[in-house]
Amino acid sequence: MKKAPRLSEAEWQVMKVIWRRASCSAQEVIEALAPNRDWSPATVKTLLNRLHRKGALDFEKTGKAYIYSPAFTEAEFTTQEAESFLHRVFDGALSPMIAHFVQSHRLSRPEIDELERILREERKDK
Amino acid sequence: MKKAPRLSEAEWQVMKVIWRRASCSAQEVIEALAPNRDWSPATVKTLLNRLHRKGALDFEKTGKAYIYSPAFTEAEFTTQEAESFLHRVFDGALSPMIAHFVQSHRLSRPEIDELERILREERKDK
DNA sequence: TTTTTGTGTTTACAACTGTAAACGATTCTG
DNA sequence: CAGAATCGTTTACAGTTGTAAACACAAAAA
Numbered sequence: 001m002k003k004a005p006r007l008s009e010a011e012w013q014v015m016k017v018i019w020r021r022a023s024c025s026a027q028e029v030i031e032a033l034a035p036n037r038d039w040s041p042a043t044v045k046t047l048l049n050r051l052h053r054k055g056a057l058d059f060e061k062t063g064k065a066y067i068y069s070p071a072f073t074e075a076e077f078t079t080q081e082a083e084s085f086l087h088r089v090f091d092g093a094l095s096p097m098i099a100h101f102v103q104s105h106r107l108s109r110p111e112i113d114e115l116e117r118i119l120r121e122e123r124k125d126k
Numbered sequence: 127m128k129k130a131p132r133l134s135e136a137e138w139q140v141m142k143v144i145w146r147r148a149s150c151s152a153q154e155v156i157e158a159l160a161p162n163r164d165w166s167p168a169t170v171k172t173l174l175n176r177l178h179r180k181g182a183l184d185f186e187k188t189g190k191a192y193i194y195s196p197a198f199t200e201a202e203f204t205t206q207e208a209e210s211f212l213h214r215v216f217d218g219a220l221s222p223m224i225a226h227f228v229q230s231h232r233l234s235r236p237e238i239d240e241l242e243r244i245l246r247e248e249r250k251d252k
Numbered sequence: 253t254t255t256t257t258g259t260g261t262t263t264a265c266a267a268c269t270g271t272a273a274a275c276g277a278t279t280c281t282g
Numbered sequence: 283c284a285g286a287a288t289c290g291t292t293t294a295c296a297g298t299t300g301t302a303a304a305c306a307c308a309a310a311a312a
Binding site for chain 2: 009012016077078079081082085086088089090091094095097098099100101102103104105107109111112114115116118119122123
């Protein structure tokens with residue numbers, strides 16, 4: 001299987017819209033992004049086009065418009081981006097990375113509970 | 127105080143060398159990076175120049191060469207990059223982000239212990 | 253002092269990004 | 283069917299990035 005291409009900041013936002021709906025038209029993407037980003041419809045069209053050329057999106061023609069769908073799961077992109085970040089900033093060291101996040105955000109009690117649960121799970125698997 | 131500029135992948139590597147030594151000459155950076163990246167010395171010089179123009183590096187002239195030093199701490203850049211990543215990929219949701227990392231890496235027992243310790247600390251602060 | 257050498261600065265250039273207008277084809281609509 | 287509306291595709295353009303050679307200047311050596 002092919003590897004997911006890298007996405008730019010703007011491309012991530014477009015992909016997210018499409019993942020959330022499994023598939024959709026350009027028009028839907030434009031409308032979904034309108035509140036957040038102040039993009040001209042033309043800009044979104046450019047991004048869709050680039051994403052398709054990069055191999056991140058497939059589409060199927062229905063009447064006049066296209067219906068776009070992701071060529072990779074969000075998880076595939078997420079994993080890749082996460083690894084890239086981990087190495088770029090923390091030299092691949094996981095614990096310092098997590099420590100950084102935990103300490104720089106004020107976690108709520110339930111969040112802490114949730115993370116402890118995840119760790120316990122992890123410990124069990126070993 | 128000014129905000130730290132954004133760094134590209136390559137620029138991060140250069141900055142890391144300089145943070146590790148507090149300050150150093152271009153020559154040192156070139157040598158330090160030689161084993162990792164197969165960069166021509168000219169490439170490193172370009173990066174140093176850009177980093178200076180971006181305001182990420184200061185320097186002081188000593189004889190012929192410059193001694194570069196960071197204009198911001200590594201922590202400042204790290205925090206910024208971490209926030210950017212968190213929002214771009216996880217929409218700012220911390221727990222899912224941490225869960226992702228914990229689950230996608232096989233943590234060693236001591237690492238799990240370490241993270242639990244950090245969480246306990248965090249819980250206490252509240 | 254003239255030459256050489258080591259440094260930083262300029263210039264180069266293609267690929268990628270953010271933004272968006274212009275264009276061309278296709279499908280409604282009158 | 284011709285004109286209008288709608289889509290996707292092309293073209294545009296400046297800024298960033300990865301890579302690196304060319305150039306200029308100061309310092310060291312001959």
